[in-house]
Amino acid sequence: MESLDETEATLRGQAHIWKLMYAYADSMALKCAVELRVPDIIHSYGGGPVTLAQIASRIPSPSPGTAYLARIMRLLVRKNIFSANHCEPDGGHESHETLYSLTPSSRWLLQGPGSELSLAPLVLMENHPWLMSPWHCFGDCVKTGGIAFEMAHGRKIWDFASENPEFNRLFNDGMACVSGVVVRGIVEVYKDGFESIGSLVDVGGGVGKTLAEITKSFSHIQGINFDLPHVVATAPAHDGVTHVGGNMFETIPHADAVFMKVSFIAKYLMHIINL
Incomplete structure (x- = not known):
């Protein structure tokens, strides 16, 4: 019979395999953000904070999938590509709406004027x-x-x-x-x-x-x-x-x-x- 430590080690080993198996999700989410120019959209609002609806409104699509966008943003927030905080309800925002801002990492993904050192082209190349x-x-x-x-x-x-x-x-x-x-x-x-x-x-x-x-x-x-x-x-x-x-x-x-x-x-x- 396995000891408690052996059981924990076995489960940690399994979790490690799951983590490696889905590691590609991080780079795919990053690529998505660059393709949609999410960093540039947030930058156009002064770097944030901005709502999900504000980001979606600048994506060139008649009906962007905000549910998908929310999941991608949640993952990239966990990876410190963007920051997020919840605002208190007031006249301008819905109750506990999430507000997103740029981080030092996402500033490397800007593609507009003055972004000569952007890493965005490398992200698109490596993940194509x-x-x-x-x-x-x-x-x-x-x-x-x-x-x-x-x-x-x-x-x-x-x-x-x-x-x-x-x-x-x-x-x-x-x-x-x-x-x-x-x-x-x-x-x-x-x-x-x-x-x-x-x-x-x-x-x-x-x-x-x-x-x-x-x-x-x-x-x-x-x-x-x-x-x-x-x-x-x-x-x-x-x-x-x-x-x-x-x-x-x-x-x-x-x-x-x-x-x-x-x-x-x-x-x-x-x-x-x-x-």
Whole structure:
């Protein structure tokens, strides 16, 4: 007969499996909030507090499902994405109505003007079915040693991006999001290095956001943003930056220095892509 401690440990083990089994619900709720631009809606009211009805009124739908929205908001409040408190009944609110506000976390999900460091593009990229489907191939990867993304989509990620403009945009926006967060810290601590060079090539620079930040702080630098042709084809113009398409395994443009960044997120993503 199990002791009380053994019984408790067994039940905790079961609860742990349930928690892991439904862990995806957190990221799906987060994605939903970003897609509906709930953080921006609350921000438009000064960051809160706002009612559920006020949020629903700004969602572009003739009949938003407020019951679903309430459940999603309740989950995200528990995860500290939003804060909530209950107001006392008065002339403007229903009895004990829940009021929602932004938190430091949800401010990272704003997508309007002045939100250059938003993580919203990364949330949308990582939780899109295109990048979620390779996770379902882990078992096959173990059996055959193949690559998860190729198993899910039948081609390498770079070929898939070149053939699919929407995926190309989604991926580039997500990577630009990572660059925007990382590069400002680099610029702050590596001033002497940047001041001593006249030209800089960013290998795998995506749509050029990293170089745009660098040349903004060091206007004397001539930046060369180097990436695959289908990537730079969609890159916007940046002051002091020239976009060049090519393959880094064949040749890279000449410059005083070469910049290659590998952030934790990028390494993690590349690991999943090539698993």
